[in-house]
Amino acid sequence: MLLCIDCGNTNTVFSVWNGTDFIATWRMETNHQRTADEYFLWLSGMMRVQEIAGAITEVIISSTVPRVVFNLRVLSNRYFNCRPLVVGKPECRLPVEPRVDPGTTVGPDRLVNTVAGYDRHGGDIVVVDFGTATTFDVVASDGAYIGGVIAPGVNLSLEALHASAAALPHVDVTMPEKAIGTNTVACIQSGVFWGYIGLVEGVVRQIRLERDRPMKVIATGGLAELFSQGFDLFDSVEYDLTMHGLRLLNDYNKDLPA
Ligand SMILES: Nc1ncnc2c1ncn2[C@@H]1O[C@H](COP(=O)(O)OP(=O)(O)O)[C@@H](O)[C@H]1O
Ligand SMILES: CC(C)(COP(=O)(O)O)[C@@H](O)C(=O)NCCC(=O)O
Ligand SMILES: [K+]
Structure with missing residues (x-):
């Protein structure tokens, strides 16, 4: 299953997908000081209700707050045993490149x-x-x-x-x-x-x-x-x-x- 993480400046939203089927979504306040262990403690509690923590095999992250990405990467590596895709990083390809001024970072x-x-x-x-x-x-x-x-x-x-x-x-x-x-x-x-x-x-x-x-x-x-x-x-x-x-x-x- 896929875990999608959308981290905004106010809230961080997690959602789980099995192929194209939507399974669940949870929301927490964005806090750059939160560690991978804290994320997992909270997420595993939420996931236990639906018995999915052990089924996550892929993670994709979009974050408008650069400082949280480190701990979200650790979360995927440590607890879901996978390298996350991070939107905006070179390893995450886009179907069509943005057409903006050179050197501009698009959110x-x-x-x-x-x-x-x-x-x-x-x-x-x-x-x-x-x-x-x-x-x-x-x-x-x-x-x-x-x-x-x-x-x-x-x-x-x-x-x-x-x-x-x-x-x-x-x-x-x-x-x-x-x-x-x-x-x-x-x-x-x-x-x-x-x-x-x-x-x-x-x-x-x-x-x-x-x-x-x-x-x-x-x-x-x-x-x-x-x-x-x-x-x-x-x-x-x-x-x-x-x-x-x-x-x-x-x-x-x-x-x-x-
Ligand atoms: N359903 C809602 N009703 C009222 N306010 C909301 C609702 N959802 C979010 N907000 C408020 O809108 C603002 C933006 O929230 P959110 O969409 O989570 O932002 P971000 O994606 O930037 O973290 C926040 O101040 C939040 O409290
Ligand atoms: C404009 C934003 C702050 C919106 O972020 P959000 O309100 O979702 O937290 C974010 O997309 C951002 O930091 N953008 C970088 C600059 C740009 O998109 O041109
Ligand atoms: K947003």
């Missing part, structure tokens, strides 16, 4: 989302991922990542307001009933919610103008749902997009001639 999550989006929808798409940062990944007609947009994440914007303005409380993101807030909390919620709707609309409009062709917009990440309710921003919302991409990339690399 591995964005490369994985590109592969997954192209597999499900073909080219000429934009993948929007609501993580710690909100990323827009533009995928060309041949499946290449050709660039995109990085915006502050929804929760990051809320935290920044709270951290920098003495009188502003911490607020959870929700869809406010009205744009005109009549108390501080409602004002902040409105700023972030309607601000974000405008951000997504504006960025997508500009990308379509620049590309001068129709482009589907696919959303993923925990907060995608909030921005899709009642709005016409996305053609589809797919929570498993990154995990799907990791599984595809693993299969792609396995099938390559040595």
